[in-house]
Amino acid sequence: MATIIGSVTSSHVPAIGRAIEKGLQQDPYWKPFFDGFPPVRQWLSRARPDIAVVFYNDHGLNFFLDKMPTFAVGAAAEYRNADEGWGIPQVPPITGDPALSWHLINRLVAEEFDLTTCQEMLVDHALTIPMALLWPDQAWPVRVVPVCINTVQFPLPSAARCYKLGEAVGRAIRDWDSDARVLILGTGGLSHQLDGERAGFINRDFDLQFMESLVHDPKWATQFSIHELVEKTGTQGVELVMWLAARAALGDRVRQVHANYHIPISNTASGLQALEPV
């Protein structure tokens, strides 16, 4: 049966792509952010995942307001990104794992999740930036299965629903007849708001409590409605549901391998957390 080796959750600000392109990792603005990653990379090189299942939100590259699935699972042999208008470099194509994609799709539909299945899928900065942070040479050592959750156009799925999706993904992976070692990624958040009167809003206290809750009380944030999460974390802060889905996939008990929190990167409170099941 397949093994879940752990999770990495992180923010996904496009400006990080520009900083990587310009080699600004030691720049005073960027250093506290980039310094979070080497311990996670060392852990990954020991944990040797073969596949990454990535919970992320598309921002208008693959899905636009005219067609917006609540949950979409990639089932492509390869994923590419494209210019989204942020002016960041494209990354090399990422190999998919259609066998795991279809296993997840079959199991999730059997568990009454209504999915969109994507045999062609462009992936945006939410998927590519964390990948480039975890594997800076961009010679991707993992195949990828993208799981996209709508955080762009209301109504959004609740935090509790995203947690249940993550639990179902975890069960399906653990039941998969394969020797694969699977890493769960979740990308988005933490608190940020890019638009409106509260643009620039950040909530450090909430973010830190949220990160702590994922270790000891993982369902804590599922008590909040989406509107409460918008109030507490900003309109784009709701992307933190990806962290909930990733955490839920790990099962009951986890150990924190590493965490980092730094304010701000662009308009965003940037968080990073690696967890492993115990």
Ligand code: DHB
């Ligand atoms: C920023 C943050 C995001 O989550 C995103 O998708 C785009 C931009 C930002 O802070 O600049």
Ligand code: FE
């Ligand atoms: Fe985003």
